[in-house]
Amino acid sequence: MTKRRNRIIQLCLTIGAVIWIIPVIAAIRVSFKNGGFKNYTDVFDTKINNILILPKMISNSFAVTGGTIFIVMVSATLAAYAFSKLKFKGRKIFFVLLLSCYAIPMLCTLIPNSLLIKALGLRGSYLSMILLLATANIPLAILIFKGNFDSIPSSYLEAARMDGCTDLKGFLYVILPMSKPAIVNVLVVLFIQVWNDFQIPLVFSTNPEKYTLTLAPTFFGLTQNRLDLPHLYASIVIIAIPVVVFYILMQDKIVEGMSIGGLKE
């Protein structure tokens, strides 16, 4: 009985998995249409103003993702430390205020932020994308870090304070080293979210030289104003490769990190 049931379940899971893979195979197949592997070299060889545009987009993506991760990590760990371990007036209000921003879609701030970015002279810069992406990701990062810092007994910090440790040193030498797993979790999730983001680059990167990789399809999809599917899908496969490699290497960490985001909600 159990054996037969398991066999049916096994069959369902396999059929599901095959369905799950079909879209991927379909996309890869189209990317080789007409030119074969040449579609890929074409995409890599495309130049704008004498710059190889795809490698440029890849480096743009790294710059934006790196900058965003740096800002989020620094500001979120510091804030979470204060909310978790320091006492001050308005602690709860600030915390709720920051967290409630999680539900707000970033595109709702499109108009004022366009004006603001222009007024700050940041139009079309990496920094404009970095600042907005960081803002969008800070609330969740604070939530995860605060949950983690809360689980570290305050007695460790008190002991350090007895030895003359300041708040900052307590943060750097007590809290952070004890939070390595949480830091790794937030890092991997941030990398995926920021790397994959489409809306902020769509609105705020004004010329192809500042495009991140997620904008590549809109760029390669048209050749001389005609829809060019093979090159489009070659670029799709190329932008998927970094995250897929990252996913295969870090699957457990990624899954763990993403589930924390849900549990702490």
Place this chain on the structure above:
Amino acid sequence: MKKRITPYLYILPAVLLVGIFLIYPIIFNLLSSFTKWKGFNFGKAEFVGIKNYITLIKDPVFLRDLRNCLLFMVLTIFFQMSIGLILTVFLNLKLFGYRLMETIYFFPVVLSSVVVGYTFLQIFEPNFGTLNTFLQSVGLEGWKRMWIGDAKYALIAILIANIYQWSGMGIIYYRAGLANISKELYDAAKIDGAGFWQTFFRITIPLLKNTHVTILLLGTIGCLKFFDLAYIMTSGGPANSTEFPLLYLYRKFMRESNSGLASAAAIVIILLATILSIGILKVTGNDREAGENKYDKKKK
């Protein structure tokens, strides 16, 4: 004295960023939503009271966008929960090859919606897309449709892409929830002679309540934030049949430079997001947010 200021310095970077790029824009939106304002120059905006909001609720396109959004919430969350829960329980039996299957089912979660969107665009392509080619080859030519180009099916096509992208997330949440249920419960149920499905309905589903709430909450917020797939696959077409509130906002501002009306749309979306989030947390009695988590209580 020093002691009193330092905590604020710690939260300063986060508060500054969120204050400047999220809270200030919301206040600005609120103000500009009461003005007639075209394009970029706010100096030329004139106060018109709630006229934009009236235009908005009288606009059949915006109402349809809200309906689309609601439909997406119900269906996406339903499928995320049902597919997620069933797959989690099945995978949890740890049958042959379950690790590989997990890898496959989670996989779309890490893909950019750009990749998922274009991939499904190719599946639903009318002439040589995967779906129509398949229907042709199994002799179901009569079932072939324009899919993306047909107002009746375009929304379903986007919905399927959305479900594909996010079902894995359901598994991830349920798997974490399942790990928190003590194994003894299942052993006891087994001794009492409960079958597989009985255990599933009597133990697994009720005890995963917190996970259900999480998925409900994140799914609701996610559908209000829904933009990428619709923008990539149909840009809201054909004839606005697949438009969503954020696409409406984007179109009004970027293409028609009707900034006043777009601001009003932004305020409506923000209000909905806030009301729905609070509503879900209140109705389900789940007040875990706002620093009231278990660690906090222990400390006090």
